[in-house]
Amino acid sequence: MRKSLGTPSASTPTVVSNLGHGGFNFEVVGEQSYQKHLRKVSASRAERGERVTFPCRLRYEINPRTHGPAVRVDTTDGRALGHFPAAQAEVYAAAFRQLEQGGRIGECHGILVGGQPDKPSLGVWLDFKPKLLTLRNPER
Numbered sequence: 001m002r003k004s005l006g007t008p009s010a011s012t013p014t015v016v017s018n019l020g021h022g023g024f025n026f027e028v029v030g031e032q033s034y035q036k037h038l039r040k041v042s043a044s045r046a047e048r049g050e051r052v053t054f055p056c057r058l059r060y061e062i063n064p065r066t067h068g069p070a071v072r073v074d075t076t077d078g079r080a081l082g083h084f085p086a087a088q089a090e091v092y093a094a095a096f097r098q099l100e101q102g103g104r105i106g107e108c109h110g111i112l113v114g115g116q117p118d119k120p121s122l123g124v125w126l127d128f129k130p131k132l133l134t135l136r137n138p139e140r
Helices: 032-044 088-102 130-136
Strands: 015-018 022-026 054-063 069-075 080-083 104-116 119-127
Touching: 015 130, 022 104, 032 080, 032 104, 032 119, 054 088, 054 119, 069 088, 080 119, 088 104, 088 130
Parallel strands: 015 104
Antiparallel strands: 022 119, 054 069, 054 104, 069 080, 104 119
16 A cells, blocks of 8 residues: 555655654544553553653554545554544645655654543643644645
8 A cells, every 4th residue: 555655665764754842732533442552552651640751653644434644643663553633634644645755754752641540541642843844845
């Protein structure tokens, strides 16, 4: 599928573009489908009340339900954790596609939220600064 989209394969060496330093104020959606992956990231630390931050890869994809562009949030080893909300994916997906076509992958840090008795599900907020994405893609 990546080949048909013109994006590098998983085995292609990539250069990471850090898109963070904007504060953990960008919410990820759909994490309920990835609780198993989030629990691996947590390793019970969030459940003990620890602050858990970790690197995330931001990847372009086609949403299988809507067939529209999407932005998937992955761990650095490729496990999906969630997605950008549809409105934000609409704005940024083309830039992520362009970044990947140039052999680069967007990365920023995520922070786990939840995992406590009053909110047992884990969620993710990103330290994503959109301005850095547009600065790296001047053709937009």
